[in-house]
Amino acid sequence: MENLIEELKKEIIEVLNLEGMTPADIDENAPLFGEGLGLDSIDALELIVLMEKNYGIKLQNANEGKEIFKSVKVMAEYINAHRTK
Amino acid sequence: MIFNIGDNIVSPLGWTTAENWSAVAAGHSGLRPYSHRLGLPEPFFSSLFDQGKIDEKFLKLPYNQEENYTKVEKMAILSATDALANAGVNPADPQVIFVFSTTKGNVELLEDLRGYEPERPYLWRSAQLIARYFGNPNEPVVVSNACISGCAAQVAAARLLHYHDYRYAVVIGADVLSKFIISGFQSFKALSPEQCRPFDVDRTGLNLGEAAATIVYARHRADIPAGKPCLCLAAGAICNDANHISGPSRTAEGLFAAVLQVLDGFDVTDLAFVNAHGTATRYNDDMESVAMERANLTDIPVNSLKGYFGHTLGAAGVLEVILSTQELLHHRVLRTVGCENPGTAAAVRVAQQPMETSKTAFLKMISGFGGGNAALLVTVGEPPAAAEKAEAAGEPRILAEANISDTAAILPDGTRLSSTSSDTKQWLSELYNHLGMAYPKFFKMDCLSKAGILAAEMVMRAVGQANEDLKSDWGVVCFNSAASLDDDRTYQATIQDPENYFPSPSVFVYTLANIVAGEMAIKYKLRGETSFYISEHFDKEKFKKAVADVFAQTNAKHLLAGWVDYDNGHCDVQIFIFEK
Numbered sequence: 046m047e048n049l050i051e052e053l054k055k056e057i058i059e060v061l062n063l064e065g066m067t068p069a070d071i072d073e074n075a076p077l078f079g080e081g082l083g084l085d086s087i088d089a090l091e092l093i094v095l096m097e098k099n100y101g102i103k104l105q106n107a108n109e110g111k112e113i114f115k116s117v118k119v120m121a122e123y124i125n126a127h128r129t130k
Numbered sequence: 131m132i133f134n135i136g137d138n139i140v141s142p143l144g145w146t147t148a149e150n151w152s153a154v155a156a157g158h159s160g161l162r163p164y165s166h167r168l169g170l171p172e173p174f175f176s177s178l179f180d181q182g183k184i185d186e187k188f189l190k191l192p193y194n195q196e197e198n199y200t201k202v203e204k205m206a207i208l209s210a211t212d213a214l215a216n217a218g219v220n221p222a223d224p225q226v227i228f229v230f231s232t233t234k235g236n237v238e239l240l241e242d243l244r245g246y247e248p249e250r251p252y253l254w255r256s257a258q259l260i261a262r263y264f265g266n267p268n269e270p271v272v273v274s275n276a277c278i279s280g281c282a283a284q285v286a287a288a289r290l291l292h293y294h295d296y297r298y299a300v301v302i303g304a305d306v307l308s309k310f311i312i313s314g315f316q317s318f319k320a321l322s323p324e325q326c327r328p329f330d331v332d333r334t335g336l337n338l339g340e341a342a343a344t345i346v347y348a349r350h351r352a353d354i355p356a357g358k359p360c361l362c363l364a365a366g367a368i369c370n371d372a373n374h375i376s377g378p379s380r381t382a383e384g385l386f387a388a389v390l391q392v393l394d395g396f397d398v399t400d401l402a403f404v405n406a407h408g409t410a411t412r413y414n415d416d417m418e419s420v421a422m423e424r425a426n427l428t429d430i431p432v433n434s435l436k437g438y439f440g441h442t443l444g445a446a447g448v449l450e451v452i453l454s455t456q457e458l459l460h461h462r463v464l465r466t467v468g469c470e471n472p473g474t475a476a477a478v479r480v481a482q483q484p485m486e487t488s489k490t491a492f493l494k495m496i497s498g499f500g501g502g503n504a505a506l507l508v509t510v511g512e513p514p515a516a517a518e519k520a521e522a523a524g525e526p527r528i529l530a531e532a533n534i535s536d537t538a539a540i541l542p543d544g545t546r547l548s549s550t551s552s553d554t555k556q557w558l559s560e561l562y563n564h565l566g567m568a569y570p571k572f573f574k575m576d577c578l579s580k581a582g583i584l585a586a587e588m589v590m591r592a593v594g595q596a597n598e599d600l601k602s603d604w605g606v607v608c609f610n611s612a613a614s615l616d617d618d619r620t621y622q623a624t625i626q627d628p629e630n631y632f633p634s635p636s637v638f639v640y641t642l643a644n645i646v647a648g649e650m651a652i653k654y655k656l657r658g659e660t661s662f663y664i665s666e667h668f669d670k671e672k673f674k675k676a677v678a679d680v681f682a683q684t685n686a687k688h689l690l691a692g693w694v695d696y697d698n699g700h701c702d703v704q705i706f707i708f709e710k
Contacts, residue, residue, distance in 0.1 A: 061636075064573035083570070087376060090318060090635035098632045107319040 049121045057117070060095050061088050073117040089114060101129030131513055132288050132299070132347040134361035135354050136217025137452045140209040141341035141439055142177050145187065151456040154438045155484075159467055161325050161337050161440055169241075169309045171631060172316060175324060176307060177339030177440040184208070193263065200236050200250065205342035206260050206304040213344035214264070214300065218355050221264035225297035227290050228270035230257040231283035231304075232444035233642060235613075238308035240622040253613050253664045260302065268296075269672075272664040274613055276642045277407070277498025278368065279303065280447020281506055282661060284345070285366040289679040291349040298353070303448035304342035310618070311443070312338060313625050314638035318376075320411055328408035328434035328466050329415050329480045331473020336409040339440025343449035351513075361455055362513040363506060364491075367391035367684070368659040370606070370651040372501020376639055380413070382421035384503035384657065385495060387602075389425045391685075392507040393493065396514055401430050402489035403463045403481060405454040407496045408434020409441055410468065418495060419474035427493070433481040437467030447496050451508060454492045458510040463487050499639070500648030502660055526677055526689070526708040532588035534561070534581055534703040542592035554699050558584060565591075569653065576617040576640035578696040579649045582608070585705035586650045586690055593707055595688075598655055605658030605686040606647040607676055612697035613643035613664050646694055658686040668693040668704070681710045 054068035057077075061084065071082070077092075078084050089110050096102040096113075102124065104110060113123045138146055142160035143153035153160075160177030167178070188204040191211060199207065210228075214221050221228075235253045239246055249255045257270040271290065273283040280303040287299035305311075315321050315338060322335035347363065354360055369391070371384030378384050404427055406418045415434075422428055435450050442449055457464055463485040472480040491514075494506040507514075530542040536554050539547045539561055547564060549557040558580045562572055565587055572580060590596035595604075617640040624634040639645070644662035651660055659680055665672070677691050692705035 062573045064570065085374060087636050087639050093319075094317065094632050094634060 046121060046125065049125060050117055053117055053121055056095055056099060057092070060091055071117060076116060077114045096124065100124050102127050132291050132349060132363050133351055133354055134345050134363065134455065135348045135358065136213045136219070136346040137344060138209045138213035138216065139341065139343045139449050139452055140205055141339070141449070142179050143438065145208070146212055147452055147456065150453065151460070154435070154453065154464060155460070155462070157467070159325065159438050160339060161437070168307065168312060170312055174312055174316070174321060175337050176312070177337065178307060179340060197259070199259065200239070200246070200256070202232065202235055202304050202306045203256050203260055205306065206230070206302045207263050209304070209342040209344040210260070210264065210300055210302050213346050217346035219298050219346055221266050221300065224267050225295070226266055227268050227296045227299050228257065228261040228266055229273065229283045229287050229290065229299055229301045230260060230270055231273045231279040231302065231448060233274060233276060233279055233305055234311055234443070237310050237618055238306070240618055241309065241626065251615060252611065254611065254666045269665070273662070274642070274664050275502050275644045275662050276500050277441070277443065278447060278496045278502040278504040279444040280449070281366065281494060281496045281504035282368055282447070282502070284363055284447065284451065284506060285368055285504065287347050288363060288366060289683060291347060293679050293682065294675070297349050299347045300344060301347060301448060302342065302344045303445035305340060305443035305445055307338055307340045309625060310622060313633040314621065314641065317633040317635040317638055322410060325468055326410035326436050326440070327468035327470070328410040328436050329472050329474055329478070330410070330469045331471045333410045333412060333415060336411055337436065337440035339442045341439060341442040341445040341449050343445050343452055345448055345452060359459065359510055360513060362509045364509050364514050365392040365507040366504065368502060368504045368661065370501045370648070370657060370660040371503065372648045372651045375501070375645050375648050375652070376499055378417060378497045378501050378503050380417060382417045382424060384501065385418065385421040385497055385505065386424045387657070388503050388505035389421060389493065389495065392505045393425070396507060398427060398430065400489055400491050402458055402487040402492050404430050404432040404493045404495060405450055406432050406434050408436050408466065410436055414497065416475035417497065419476040419478045421495065422478050423476035428476065428478050430479065431463050431481040431485055432478050433464055433466045435464070447494070447504070451494055451506060454494060455508055455510065458490060458492060461487055499642055500644040500660065501651050502644065524678065526681055526710060529707040529709050530589040530592035531704070531706050532585045534585050534701055536701050541588050554701050558701070574636065575649060576614070576620070577701070578614060578616060578694065579640060579646045581696050581701045581703045582646035582694040583649050583653060585692070585694070585703045586654070589690065589705050589707045590654055595654065600655045600657065602657045603685055603687040604654070604656040605680055605684065605689050606650050606656055606660040607680055607689055607691040608647050608694050609663045609665055609668060609673055610643060610693060610695040611664065611666055612695055614641050614645070616696050616698065617641050650690055656690065659684050677708050686710065
């Protein structure tokens with residue numbers, strides 16, 4: 046699980062172009078949207094692509110992301126339970 | 131004020147305005163479910179031409195068979211041919227100017243050039259070939275302002291007729307659907323899996339459609355062909371309110387401002403209806419309802435044509451004005467197909483059934499990516515006596531200038547900075563650091579927007595305006611050659627390989643040229659008009675005229691304007707601040 050969280054942080058920084066951030070800067074329990082990293086709706090869509098591309102998880106509805114992207118930890122738990130690759 | 135003297139719609143519902151009117155008046159829709167079309171792995175619901183129909187129709191036109199036109203060019207030519215014949219205008223006359231509105235033109239050629247020359251995906255190239263087909267000697271004007279392009283092109287036509295020596299403007303809007311466009315909207319999760327339901331409480335997103343539409347506008351009322359009614363584009367306005375590149379403000383600031391401008395001095399009880407953009411996305415329809423509430427238009431019937439044609443992108447603003455004009459001529463307000471239970475942020479009077487009307491005007495509203503909003507007022511019969519704002523277009527003053535190339539930048543104070551990198555992307559990051567900017571969004575931008583925002587920061591600082599104070603009388607006018615082609619290629623790479631097909635929403639959102647203008651509007655809170663034109667080269671005289679036209683026709687006191695091009699790693703930016 047710890048490895049997955051670390052891996053996810055790196056992937057998020059890369060796909061969302063979070064310039065100047067390192068995995069250590071991301072609190073795995075902090076909200077990804079709103080306060081936290083200040084991500085927007087396009088970032089949420091890009092995280093949906095990340096889940097499909099890297100873990101084989103396909104979300105049909107962007108609204109499903111709201112629960113899953115609460116924090117890196119919640120996202121990692123979801124991936125752990127649903128990944129197909 | 132300019133006059134529609136001939137028009138045409140080419141869509142899956144018909145080849146002329148009359149055929150399209152008959153189809154929609156009978157309640158027909160071009161929207162269908164498709165699967166395994168256009169190389170898309172997922173099914174979609176759209177309005178598409180039957181395969182081969184365009185070619186079949188096009189072969190009947192007289193033309194030089196040596197020129198192999200693309201689908202979007204053929205649609206544009208078919209549409210303009212019929213509109214010009216209706217208007218009785220000779221397109222080879224030097225007093226005629228072509229105005230082409232498209233969002234993506236020949237973007238499908240990025241997947242495979244299919245023997246076309248490498249310049250063919252450039253929007254100016256298609257426009258030149260279309261104008262040349264008709265023997266027109268003038269360089270066409272190309273408007274690419276995302277979803278509002280078709281309405282922005284009509285605003286541009288009014289200026290060309292008022293302030294330049296043209297007598298007729300042929301405004302053509304056209305877009306074809308491709309894997310590129312549909313996959314992008316799918317990645318946004320914005321498409322409805324069923325027929326769209328504009329203004330419905332349970333609306334599920336938009337449908338896309340393909341079409342071309344043309345209006346031939348005349349400067350003088352005397353040029354209306356004998357026996358034809360007086361169809362008048364009485365007013366038009368464009369206002370930006372971007373707070374995010376994917377759309378206008380939730381409180382409808384820009385659309386409300388544009389509506390107020392076009393209805394200034396007009397008695398709204400004379401409006402037969404409002405033709406909304408009505409895309410059936412939750413956000414758009416809510417926003418439009420708020421604009422109507424703020425403008426006291428909630429008693430006026432409102433309809434959306436998206437349930438008949440889908441969102442036809444660069445054609446939408448032209449097609450919907452033509453169809454709405456037909457509604458006035460037939461004394462009938464069309465129903466909003468798909469709306470069963472209206473439900474929007476503000477309660478509006480959605481036309482759910484066809485309604486009779488004896489009124490003679492409608493308001494067109496449209497909004498889109500990059501924060502653009504446009505409103506048009508169209509009348510049938512005796513035009514309103516509203517005083518025209520037309521001031522003599524004087525020479526605007528340049529307050530600041532900055533340039534960025536692949537290797538160097540010249541700041542407004544004359545300081546020259548040189549790149550230490552051979553990589554242009556790296557060079558843009560160097561400039562960001564040199565300016566000491568703290569704008570993390572910068573790193574999410576495509577290179578076109580990065581280059582534009584850096585140059586904008588330089589000139590805005592030079593005039594002490596690089597802040598977030600609301601600037602309601604500031605606008606943006608940009609030109610370039612490549613539109614968003616650099617980003618288009620990046621996006622294409624995400625869908626090219628079927629084994630590695632992951633359409634990227636964060637790349638797709640930048641595949642519109644005017645997004646850079648939207649980024650400028652967001653950063654400095656510029657709330658006036660934003661316009662984006664495409665031309666082969668930077669023609670400074672035409673550019674200055676466009677700037678002067680905006681000053682003459684809008685409330686803008688300052689314009690952030692210039693040439694912002696980024697193509698194949700090459701950066702060419704010249705930005706100015708003009709003062710009225």
